Every structure is written in structure tokens, then in C-alpha cells.
Amino acid sequence: MTEAALNSYTSDDTKQADEGKPQEVGGVTGQRLRAFLERIERLEEEKSALAEDIKEVFGEAKAHGFDVKTMRKVIRLRKLDADKRQEEEALLETYMAAIGMV
Amino acid sequence: MTEAALNSYTSDDTKQADEGKPQEVGGVTGQRLRAFLERIERLEEEKSALAEDIKEVFGEAKAHGFDVKTMRKVIRLRKLDADKRQEEEALLETYMAAIGMV
Amino acid sequence: MTEAALNSYTSDDTKQADEGKPQEVGGVTGQRLRAFLERIERLEEEKSALAEDIKEVFGEAKAHGFDVKTMRKVIRLRKLDADKRQEEEALLETYMAAIGMV
Amino acid sequence: MTEAALNSYTSDDTKQADEGKPQEVGGVTGQRLRAFLERIERLEEEKSALAEDIKEVFGEAKAHGFDVKTMRKVIRLRKLDADKRQEEEALLETYMAAIGMV
DNA sequence: GAATGGTCCCATAGGC
DNA sequence: GCCTATGGGACCATTC
DSSP states (O other), X not given: OOHHHHGGGSHHHHHHXXXXXXXXXXXXXXXXXXXXXXXXXXXXXXHHHHHHHHHHHHHHHHHTTOOHHHHHHHHHHHHHHHHHHHHHHHHHHHHHHHTTOO | OOHHHHHTTSOHHHHHHHHSSTTOSSHHHHHHHHHHHXXXXXXXXXXXXXXXXXXXXXXXXXXXXXXXXXXXXXHHHHHHHHHHHHHHHHHHHHHHHHTTOO | OOHHHHHTTSHHHHHHHHTTOOOOXXXXXXXXXXXXXXXXXXXXXXXXXXXXHHHHHHHHHHHTTOOHHHHHHHXXXXXXXXXXXXXXXXXXXXXXXXXXXX | OOHHHHHTTSOHHHHHHHHSSTTOSSHHHHXXXXXXXXXXXXXXXXXXXXXXXXXXXXXXXXXXXXOHHHHHHHHHHHHHHHHHHHHHHHHHHXXXXXXXXX
16 A cells, blocks of 8 residues: 555645645644554554465365365364463462462 | 365374374375464464554554544545555556556 | 333334324334334343343352452353363264264 | 352362362352352353344344344434433432422 | 453355 | 355443
């Protein structure tokens, strides 16, 4: 995405910048906000790309004759395992904290 | 669904231990399936990590006094904008291809 | 909640009913819709009541010196257990279906 | 947090087996905790069941050609209305109490 | 008021 | 091609 596209909805500030004058409107705060927005948008693009990748891998597996639905079930189950383990540890920590073992 | 697929979650390692021979059960197919599962799980972990990052950035922005809900709105609008722009460009290319402008 | 309250947003039909004439506007369809809405609202009231009950039990437990946070953790963990078991069974069924054991 | 609370998830049954004596560890307190947990879990099951029921009713309505999304909107509006009415009644009662009208 | 967990709603994707 | 099912996101309530 181009910088221009990013500016499309906050264009007032940009226009001023284009005219070679420091931002009197919005100013530093606007700069900071824009920086946050762009960081987030960048991360979301990466996230979407990963989602694409995942879909592709499923497609590949399917092309090799594997059943996607079952694969999803297996993955979900493995995730439950991991979550359970994590939850157990969290509970243990809570207990230890409760009896003063920091 | 293949027999190998069905065996995927009862690990090859175990079977090997039982029979003392590498990959008699499931074999190459099981290996392939596992590879797919692991690739997917890896990608999903990365995706989750990015989701975490995004949350953190929002948190940071909030700490600087920005309203997260409004930020989300802005991002949504900008995304629509970007999608629209992309759509238009795609259409333009279609037209240009149609009239032989490569 | 009174019947009048339930009718507050679909009052047109009701008004006609009040005037001793069968519903020409909306008619049977409106009746059916209202019946659905009322069933749902009834169920949601019951659900809210249960949420209240749960809060009360936590309160009671707290009054007996139990730590609510830890209790929640334990409950969550037990739920994960249950989910995992259920998921395992679902996976097994998928497998059996896959090999034609209906 | 009490010691009994900490023992709640490692069941009394096991301890009993180990020591051959009923309820020496955890004891009455553990019993009480377990009772609380079970009451809560029972209530949560009922709550989930109701959520299921609600989904089913929506499904039924959909099968009759109603638009679920719109139905949700209507229900939300009617709820707001009900809340408002209740609020007003509460205020009225407060006033009446204030002027001694029991 | 900050953070966390829970619930609800929507949008997308896969199956029939 | 609909339609159900599932995952993700937003919102809200509650706790510390």
C-alpha cells in the first residue's frame, strides 16, 4: 500500500505538510496517531498473509489426499491439549502464590 | 480418507517402539501428514503472535491517550478505501487488457 | 414482563386486534414472528436468571472464605477436560465414519 | 485462600485411598468447596442448554423465512424498552417512598 | 481505570 | 448455490 493510500482519511494534516509548513492542526499528536495506525495496519497485513499461507497449506494437503476436516479436528484437539497444560500451570502458580511460595 | 491419515495422531514414534522398525505403519504418508500439521500449527502460532502484537500496539496508543474504538473505526474505513482502490485498479487492468494495452 | 411490554414495538398489529378485527396487516406471519420473538425473550430471561444464580453462588462461596478467582480457574480447567474428551470422541467418530464403520 | 481450597482439585477420594481414612485431608471444607463447584457447573450447563435452545428457535424462525439479524435487532430494541420502563417504575417507586406513599 | 475473561455477532468457508 | 458450521473480532462486565 502506498503512503498516499494510508493518508486518504487523514488527508488534512498531510496537505499542510505538503505545503511545507509544520502541522498546526493535529500536529505532533496527529503524527503519533498516524504512526500507530500504520504500525497496526502493517501487522494486520502480515496476519492476513499468514492466514493465506495456512489456507494454501490446507489446499496442498488436500491435493495429497488428506481430509481437511479431520486435519482441523486433530489440530483443534492438539490445541486443547496445549491449552490444558498451560491452564494447569497457571492454576499451579495461583496455588503457589496463595501459600506464599511466590 | 487414507489409512495413513487415520493413524496420524497416534504417533509413528510409538509404533516404531512397538515394532522396532522405522516407518512400517503409516510410513511416508504419515510423515507427510505430520509435516502438514506442523507447518499449519507453526503458521498459526505466528498468526497468534501477530494478534498479540496488534493488541500491544493498541495498548500503547491507549496509553498515549488515543481512543481505541475510534482507531478501529478509522482502520476499517481505510481498509475499505484500500479495497476499493484495488478493485478499481483491477478493473482498469481488465479494461486495458481487453483493448490490447497489455 | 407484561404482555403489553412485549408488544411495545409491534404495536400496530395489536392495535388492530384490539379493535376486534382479524389482522389484515402482517396477519398470520406477524403472529408467527411475534411468537418466535416471545419464545426467545422468555429463554433469554431464564438465561439471565441463571447468570444471576451463578453470581450468587460465587458470592456465597466467597463468604465462606473461598477464593473466587481460583475457583474460576478450576472450573475453566475442568471444562477444558470435558471439552477435550468430547473432542476426542468426535475425532474418533470421524475416523470410524471414514473407514466405513458408520 | 485456605489450605482446603488448595486441595480442592486433587480429589478427596484419592487421598482417602492413600490413607484409608475418610476425610482427614481437606475434610468438610473440601466437601463444601466441591459442592459449590458442582452447583456452579450445573448452573452453567443449564445456561449453555438455554443458549442452545435460543439458537434453535432462531433456526426455526429462519426456516420460516424470517431474517435472524433483523430479529436480533428487534429483540435488542424491545429489551431497551423494557429496561427503560423498569427504570421509570423504579424511579416512581423511589419518589412514592420519598413522600411516604409506601 | 487497567486488564482480563466471557459473550455475542458477524463474515467467511466448507459441505450437501 | 444455499446453508450450516466455525473462527475471529468487538463489546461488556468484572476484578484487582
